[in-house]
Amino acid sequence: MTCQEAVDQLYEYLDAQLDNANAEQVQKHLDLCKLCCDHFEFEKQMKGLVHNSCVNQKAPSFLKDKILNSLKP
Amino acid sequence: MEPNRNDQAKNKEFEELFLPLLDNLYNIALRMTRNPKDAEDLVQEAFLKAFRFFHRFERGTNARAWILTILTNTFRTRYRKKKAEPDMVDFQAIENFCLADELVKEISASDKSQARGAEAVTEMLKDYVSDDILKALESVPEQFRLAVLLSDVEGFSYQEISEILGISVGTVKSRIFRGRKILQKLLWEFAKERGILKGN
Ligand SMILES: [Zn+2]
Numbered sequence: 723m724t725c726q727e728a729v730d731q732l733y734e735y736l737d738a739q740l741d742n743a744n745a746e747q748v749q750k751h752l753d754l755c756k757l758c759c760d761h762f763e764f765e766k767q768m769k770g771l772v773h774n775s776c777v778n779q780k781a782p783s784f785l786k787d788k789i790l791n792s793l794k795p
Numbered sequence: 796m797e798p799n800r801n802d803q804a805k806n807k808e809f810e811e812l813f814l815p816l817l818d819n820l821y822n823i824a825l826r827m828t829r830n831p832k833d834a835e836d837l838v839q840e841a842f843l844k845a846f847r848f849f850h851r852f853e854r855g856t857n858a859r860a861w862i863l864t865i866l867t868n869t870f871r872t873r874y875r876k877k878k879a880e881p882d883m884v885d886f887q888a889i890e891n892f893c894l895a896d897e898l899v900k901e902i903s904a905s906d907k908s909q910a911r912g913a914e915a916v917t918e919m920l921k922d923y924v925s926d927d928i929l930k931a932l933e934s935v936p937e938q939f940r941l942a943v944l945l946s947d948v949e950g951f952s953y954q955e956i957s958e959i960l961g962i963s964v965g966t967v968k969s970r971i972f973r974g975r976k977i978l979q980k981l982l983w984e985f986a987k988e989r990g991i992l993k994g995n
Contacts, residue, residue, distance in 0.1 A: 733972055737946055739953050764895035767920055768979065772932070772947040775925040781821035785835050786814070789842045793806055 723751045728758045736765055809849050812858045813842065819859070819949075820866055826944055827870045829933050837874060841866040860951065864959045867941065894979035923982060931981040939974030946971050 728751040734740050735748045752759045820841065824834035845852075845862045852861055898920075932940060945956045953971075957964045 733975070734953075734968070737953070737971070761893070761895055763917070764920075765975075767917065768894070768975070769947050771920065771923065771928050772943065772978070773950075775928040776822050776826055776932075776944065776948040777819075778925070779818070779822050779825055781817045781838065782831075782835065785821070785838060786817055789814075789817070789839055790810070792839070792843055793809065793846055 723747050725751075725755060725758055728752065728755065729761065732758075732762055732765060736762065736769060805849065809846055812852075813845060813862055816859055816862060820862065823863070823944060823948065824866065824870070826929075826932060826948070827867075827937075827941070828874050833874055837866065837870055840869050840873070844869065857955075859949070860955055860959060863945070863949065867959055889973070889976045889980050892976050892980045892983075894983050897983050923986070927982060927985055928978075931978050931985060934981050935974055935977050939970050939977055942967055942970035943974035943978065 728748055731740060731744065731748050735745060738745075740748065752762055817838070820838050821834060824837045824841075825831065828834045828837055841862060844865050848865075852858070932943075935943065941960060942956060945951045945959060946953075951959065953964045953967045956967045956971075960967065962970075
């Protein structure tokens with residue numbers, strides 16, 4: 723697998739969307755190629771950053787009450 | 796009139812399935828609407844609709860995907876036009892943008908002795924705080940933002956996202972890819988503006 727082929731599938735690999743055979747090939751390339759491996763680590767971190775910045779808000783408590791009230795039969 | 800036993804059981808089941816998702820939905824709604832008031836309204840409306848159509852929910856299927864589909868559709872029909880969306884991005888310019896490469900370049904330009912690729916880039920990424928990421932996300936056009944959120948925040952597969960957004964898996968793929976590139980480009984611009992990057 724060339725670097726270009728690995729990079730083309732990097733996001734799908736990151737998102738666990740490749741089938742086993744393809745994922746294995748990308749994995750093999752990443753094991754051997756420092757450049758692509760660094761690139762992958764970077765994309766993985768970016769995904770983690772987006773995730774972490776979007777999970778830390780608590781819904782206001784009045785919202786829960788409002789919803790519960792509106793569900794009352 | 797006293798609520799009958801069926802109604803009570805239905806309410807209990809609904810609450811057990813969906814109330815634990817409240818914070819989750821609120822976070823996503825915040826990122827969709829980009830303001831707390833609309834996020835609250837959106838979440839409440841999604842809950843009400845979910846409750847009204849609860850009989851259509853197939854037991855044993857993914858409750859989070861189901862209510863997120865409702866939330867997304869509600870957002871798209873009701874709230875999308877309230878706050879002006881950022882202009883469409885010039886795709887040619889972003890298609891090949893890679894923040895990692897830019898950061899590496901920056902590092903080697905500012906301090907040759909410390910140019911160590913991945914570790915140095917990792918260090919620089921730490922300079923981005925949550926607020927930067929959120930501000931950048933807000934500026935990613937909606938269609939791309941939704942796809943990225945559903946993948947990165949919710950962890951849905953491309954197939955699940957395609958069902959939630961009602962678009963093909965190929966379109967999901969390209970929206971996620973482009974969304975991430977746009978996000979990286981925006982973060983890069985912030986970094987330059989705010990002088991996060993030392994040495995320029
Ligand atoms: Zn490579």
